[in-house]
Amino acid sequence: MSILALDLGTSSVRGLVLDDKAAPLPGALARRSVEVAVDDSGAATLDAGAYLAALVDCIDELDAAGRLDGVRLVAESAQWHSAVPLDKAGAPLGPLVTWLDTRPTPPPGATGPADPDAFHHRTGTWWHRFYWTVKLPWLRAGCGPGLSRFCGLPEFVLGALLTEAPMSVSQASGTGMLDLARLDWDEEALAVAGVSRADLPPLAPAGWHGRLRPEYARRWPALADAPWAAPTGDGAASNVGTGCFEPSRAAVTVGTSAAVRLVQPVAPGAPLPPLPGSVWRYRVDHERIVTGAAYSAGGNLFAWARKTFQLPEGDALDRELAAITPGKGEVRADPRLGGDRPPGTAPSGSGALSGLAFSTTPVEIFAGLMDGVCAMIARDLAVLESTVDGTTEVVLGGGAVAAQPWWRRAFQAALAPRTTRHVDNPEVGATGAALLAAGLVPTGPAAR
Structure with a gap:
């Protein structure tokens, strides 16, 4: 058995094959650079469609080299804190906002959590431009008509590849809107962000696994029956990877x-x-x-x-x-x-x-x-x-x-x-x- 691990990073997307003990196999690595668009306004965004294409290229390269043969599990490490607005068809209404973007600001008159210390303890985060409690209202204000829901980078790319792509609790915690003890969306965070559960991805239960859509199962037959694990936030995955x-x-x-x-x-x-x-x-x-x-x-x-x-x-x-x-x-x-x-x-x-x-x-x-x-x-x-x-x-x-x-x-x-x-x-x-x-x-x- 081998494992395909995908790393959905900020400056690159990579795919590598590891053995059944999670040791990387020599030469089984495909990498594509991605460009974060930055400017003096504090913008730092990615083209979500181009990112998906880069990921598909990586998997295509490994497949063409025969490196996917024997893969029985797919795992993903993915950048935390990204957000992209989607229309009803799931298409992006603008670029994907990364963790580097410093532009989001609270709406005029917004006051944030009633008890910041209690909010910090429950969610592990603050009312800050970094998190969805500030990002989502800011994105909504700039979207215009057609906005249906929000997701992060891993939900967008996996949503294109898999039959379903709920948000892992790891990725959800990086939004600043998850109650870390209850493992559910925090009600006050929803109110502060001005969203409902329908505006957010569903949360993946423990042990969730996804499967490729039929068109991608035909494209990569070696992965047709392989389960895809829920993505882990890149920082958490790095801790585990270093022991x-x-x-x-x-x-x-x-x-x-x-x-x-x-x-x-x-x-x-x-x-x-x-x-x-x-x-x-x-x-x-x-x-x-x-x-x-x-x-x-x-x-x-x-x-x-x-x-x-x-x-x-x-x-x-x-x-x-x-x-x-x-x-x-x-x-x-x-x-x-x-x-x-x-x-x-x-x-x-x-x-x-x-x-x-x-x-x-x-x-x-x-x-x-x-x-x-x-x-x-x-x-x-x-x-x-x-x-x-x-x-x-x-x-x-x-x-x-x-x-x-x-x-x-x-x-x-x-x-x-x-x-x-x-x-x-x-x-x-x-x-x-x-x-x-x-x-x-x-x-x-x-x-x-």
């Missing part, structure tokens, strides 16, 4: 963005653990929660700096960075070029540099930016550790830290004296989704 599915181990992942997260077992209906006011909480699945902090700067910052400063490549860059001690450089940076993730409200363009001199080199600026990301994560990891017993072991993962050894050393310095190790697997999200879908992750007792 961080217990509260004693924190994951720091740097893909397009960066995040630090802890997973805890919490069964449906069980009381939720305390939640500090500065961090969010989502669902991994019906049995686990994930608590953490995320940042708009990560691999995208790496890519921007490399292009903007025309940095040396490969070994040449490593040699220049070797002369800089992590955390001790002259350049200090606020890396929030893309603004804040919640609960912060800083807009896009909030990045800053200081400590510059005429002798400052582009590599020193680059190191300062990477140190800035490490400092934010160290601060928030301390907050997360206040909710568990003692300090945590830290596991670094994600494509950006895999590509840059100096950044790994900078994280080790910033997070000391904790034990920090690196998982050299750039596909931790897809791996984690496959582990969850195949039932290969142990479930401990529910948190009390």
